[in-house]
Amino acid sequence: xxxxxxxxxxRIEQLSKTFNNEVNALQNVSLEVETKEVVVIVGPSGSxxxxxxxxxxxxxxxxxxxxxxxxxxxxxxxxxxxxxRERIGMVFQQFNLFPHLTALQNIILAxxxxxxxxxxxxxxxxHDLLRTVGLTDKAKSYPGQLSGGQKQxxxxxxxxxxxxxxxxxxEPTSALDPEMIKEVLDVMVHLAKNEGMTMIVVSHEMGFAxxxxxxxxxxxxxxxxxTAPPQELFNNPKEERTKRFLNHIL
Amino acid sequence: xxxxxxxKPSKKIVPFVNESTLVPVKSNKQILWAWxxxxxxxxxxxxxxxxxxxxxxxxxxxxxxxxxxxxxxxxICSMALALIIGVLTGLGQITTFTPVRIxxxxxxxxxxxxxxxxxxxYIYYALGKFVALPAMISAIIAMAVCYGAYISEIFRxxxxxxxxxxxxxxxxxxxxxxxxxxxxxxxxxxxxxxxxIGNEFIALLKxxxxxxxxxISDLSRRGREFAAATFTHFExxxxxxLIYLAITLVMSKGVAYxxxxxxxxxx
Numbered sequence: 158x159x160x161x162x163x164x165x166x167x168r169i170e171q172l173s174k175t176f177n178n179e180v181n182a183l184q185n186v187s188l189e190v191e192t193k194e195v196v197v198i199v200g201p202s203g204s205x206x207x208x209x210x211x212x213x214x215x216x217x218x219x220x221x222x223x224x225x226x227x228x229x230x231x232x233x234x235x236x237x238x239x240x241x242r243e244r245i246g247m248v249f250q251q252f253n254l255f256p257h258l259t260a261l262q263n264i265i266l267a268x269x270x271x272x273x274x275x276x277x278x279x280x281x282x283x284h285d286l287l288r289t290v291g292l293t294d295k296a297k298s299y300p301g302q303l304s305g306g307q308k309q310x311x312x313x314x315x316x317x318x319x320x321x322x323x324x325x326x327x328e329p330t331s332a333l334d335p336e337m338i339k340e341v342l343d344v345m346v347h348l349a350k351n352e353g354m355t356m357i358v359v360s361h362e363m364g365f366a367x368x369x370x371x372x373x374x375x376x377x378x379x380x381x382x383x384t385a386p387p388q389e390l391f392n393n394p395k396e397e398r399t400k401r402f403l404n405h406i407l
Numbered sequence: 408x409x410x411x412x413x414x415k416p417s418k419k420i421v422p423f424v425n426e427s428t429l430v431p432v433k434s435n436k437q438i439l440w441a442w443x444x445x446x447x448x449x450x451x452x453x454x455x456x457x458x459x460x461x462x463x464x465x466x467x468x469x470x471x472x473x474x475x476x477x478x479x480x481x482x483i484c485s486m487a488l489a490l491i492i493g494v495l496t497g498l499g500q501i502t503t504f505t506p507v508r509i510x511x512x513x514x515x516x517x518x519x520x521x522x523x524x525x526x527x528x529y530i531y532y533a534l535g536k537f538v539a540l541p542a543m544i545s546a547i548i549a550m551a552v553c554y555g556a557y558i559s560e561i562f563r564x565x566x567x568x569x570x571x572x573x574x575x576x577x578x579x580x581x582x583x584x585x586x587x588x589x590x591x592x593x594x595x596x597x598x599x600x601x602x603x604i605g606n607e608f609i610a611l612l613k614x615x616x617x618x619x620x621x622x623i624s625d626l627s628r629r630g631r632e633f634a635a636a637t638f639t640h641f642e643x644x645x646x647x648x649l650i651y652l653a654i655t656l657v658m659s660k661g662v663a664y665x666x667x668x669x670x671x672x673x674x
Contacts, residue, residue, distance in 0.1 A: 216575055235583075243581035253576035257594045266590060267580035312576075319580060 172222035200376035246316030306337030474629030488551035493558025518556035605662035
């Protein structure tokens with residue numbers, strides 16, 4: 158047990174997950190994330206980094222281990238999971254915007270239906286968020302009318318509309334054309350630096366990691382191999398596996 | 408999570424199977440022209456035959472209107488009921504509650520394996536042994552139960568064709584599973600399934616001619632009575648075929664409209 162519980166936003170203890178007849182996706186992974194900390198997770202595909210991220214808001218149910226949000230243990234029953242999900246925002250690789258709703262309707266759906274905030278109030282907040290992500294003029298656009306980068310920025314605004322304590326990003330720029338990556342990363346850097354958001358980001362964007370990350374975690378085969386500040390991990394990795402991986406992607 | 412697994416990620420596209428009529432979408436010139444020609448011919452014959460040869464064509468036309476009304480009555484009532492059954496059992500087929508899921512799937516399986524004609528007989532004559540229902544009510548129930556099963560399948564595959572990420576995104580925002588289905592999955596499903604549902608509507612209208620066997624005075628029945636009384640089988644059935652054709656052609660244009668509209672918000 159840590160003594161300064163107040164600063165720890167998220168604590169993951171001994172998390173394990175095995176998929177049907179597959180290798181271990183997660184093997185006894187433990188991780189603590191402090192309030193306002195930005196953690197970037199890198200690793201080869203199949204290393205379990207997405208599974209770890211998706212376990213935090215129970216999109217994957219771990220086989221064993223425990224997750225604490227603040228001081229509160231997350232119980233894996235549907236009611237409690239819902240309450241926890243309200244407090245954790247998530248941004249997906251494929252955006253997953255609701256195509257039948259406009260950008261504005263995408264953003265206000267959860268606040269009005271889950272938190273029962275009045276529509277006018279939710280819309281006001283949505284317009285503020287659209288300003289944050291630089292898309293004030295796209296409120297009435299449908300996702301199909303937006304570029305990939307714009308979609309992902311709307312998806313970020315949608316997650317922020319629930320006023321989450323932690324934001325999870327699952328490869329947010331992997332599905333984007335190169336020229337659109339920056340506009341999304343800019344929003345994420347703004348969140349990290351100016352809004353002090355606690356963020357866990359699965360991404361290979363070194364630029365983002367260097368600019369905003371407090372810590373970079375290297376995962377391989379369902380385990381955390383190495384954890385260090387970005388400069389240190391990218392420039393002087395200690396572990397052999399980390400070095401090999403970095404050689405591949407740099 | 409386990410419950411999400413039931414909405415499987417599926418590459419399946421809901422098939423716009425044209426079991427009933429070819430759908431005259433604007434992108435298919437060939438079908439569009441075939442549609443125009445058929446409709447023009449049908450309408451021209453319906454108008455010209457009675458003018459050129461009033462006996463028996465004009466006489467036939469006079470006995471048919473209430474038959475047409477009955478055909479529409481059976482079709483619309485059955486379709487409305489079938490839609491309700493279809494949506495409910497479609498949802499039942501994807502629920503996480505196993506007994507309901509099995510029950511709904513079994514219903515679909517049983518009904519789809521029995522010819523509609525036998526189902527009509529079964530509800531009117533066989534079950535008539537226990538509860539005698541008026542022919543019209545029996546007919547509507549039988550058609551609705553039968554088409555409900557087909558529509559159920561359309562809804563089930565429609566819902567399962569919505570990408571898994573939609574359910575995940577919705578639940579990650581804190582919506583419950585049922586909220587996610589109501590606000591995220593169903594609205595998208597309705598748009599996808601409109602064309603195949605429209606096709607079912609057309610198929611149902613054509614199959615409604617079967618209810619004439621239960622002594623319901625629909626379009627087919629009125630025709631058969633007239634033909635038998637006047638020995639004008641060729642003329643009567645020509646007229647009846649033309650009227651069915653004209654109605655289904657107009658309806659297939661409606662389906663084409665929905666089909667062209669469905670994808671407007673997608674890339």
